[in-house]
Amino acid sequence: MGTLLAISDLHISYEENREIVRGLRPESPQDWLIVAGDVAEQVADVRWALEILAGRFAKVVWTPGNHELWTMPADAVQARGVERYAAFVEMCRELGVLTPEDEYPVWEGEGGPVRVAPLFLGYDYTFRPEGADTKEKSLEIAHASGIVCTDEYYLHPDPYPTRDDWCRARVAETEARLAAAADPSVPYVLINHYPLVREPTRVLRYPEFAQWCGTELTADWHTRFPTAVMVYGHLHIPRITHYDGVKFQEVSLGYPREWRRHGNPHGLLRAVLPASARV
Numbered sequence: 001m002g003t004l005l006a007i008s009d010l011h012i013s014y015e016e017n018r019e020i021v022r023g024l025r026p027e028s029p030q031d032w033l034i035v036a037g038d039v040a041e042q043v044a045d046v047r048w049a050l051e052i053l054a055g056r057f058a059k060v061v062w063t064p065g066n067h068e069l070w071t072m073p074a075d076a077v078q079a080r081g082v083e084r085y086a087a088f089v090e091m092c093r094e095l096g097v098l099t100p101e102d103e104y105p106v107w108e109g110e111g112g113p114v115r116v117a118p119l120f121l122g123y124d125y126t127f128r129p130e131g132a133d134t135k136e137k138s139l140e141i142a143h144a145s146g147i148v149c150t151d152e153y154y155l156h157p158d159p160y161p162t163r164d165d166w167c168r169a170r171v172a173e174t175e176a177r178l179a180a181a182a183d184p185s186v187p188y189v190l191i192n193h194y195p196l197v198r199e200p201t202r203v204l205r206y207p208e209f210a211q212w213c214g215t216e217l218t219a220d221w222h223t224r225f226p227t228a229v230m231v232y233g234h235l236h237i238p239r240i241t242h243y244d245g246v247k248f249q250e251v252s253l254g255y256p257r258e259w260r261r262h263g264n265p266h267g268l269l270r271a272v273l274p275a276s277a278r279v
Helices: 015-023 043-054 081-095 135-145 163-181 199-203 207-212 256-262
Strands: 004-007 032-035 059-062 114-118 188-191 227-232 239-243 246-250 270-273
Touching: 015 043, 032 043, 032 114, 043 059, 043 081, 059 114, 114 163, 135 207, 199 207, 199 239, 227 270
Parallel strands: 004 032, 032 059, 114 188, 188 227, 227 246
Antiparallel strands: 004 270, 239 246
């Protein structure tokens, strides 16, 4: 019946990771694949990876990470902010890849039915380090410690004034969509590049980085909406945790120096459903 699989943070600007993508294949013709962001920084590289995966898996579902939204000087596509995100959505539709702008598909395989909901939410600097009661103070602490996300230089929120304004707009829009489609008999698999709760960021080596990892506005979504699993990436700490009885599954590959160290003990593609499959 197939498996609902997931991976994130492919970072194919590294040749070792590009080689991994070349080798990713389903175990069954019915397998679906979730790609939870950070495929690459340049549009052509993202297309290369998603086109390969869309040709192999029964369905591919993508949501953007922060790296896709960077506008790098070397990229042939210089679109910024909302325009850049829209270009990825258009590209995915050409490839038959589902995005946060499409109707949420229902997985009918083992462990289902579930409604697979890719989200694009961003962050709003509310995952602040100790001693910071404002965004400004949080950023000041980060700059003083030298732990500053590259988003501050390459992720532009145009036409929104700030990244947190863009985040708040996306949260409001997405919250309304989830509420309208909510059905207790068909729970969600919620997919976002960032975790929907702050707890997974507590293990970060540098707590200052958490402010670029999500928003407090989604802290109750996994309980307010019927949720089977929450899938995320970004932290490069692949693991499974549970909050309020809901499984949170980080599915990141990460940089070569990271996956070489831990050796991908759970495999490259993580099984989201069925629960009895390898994790």
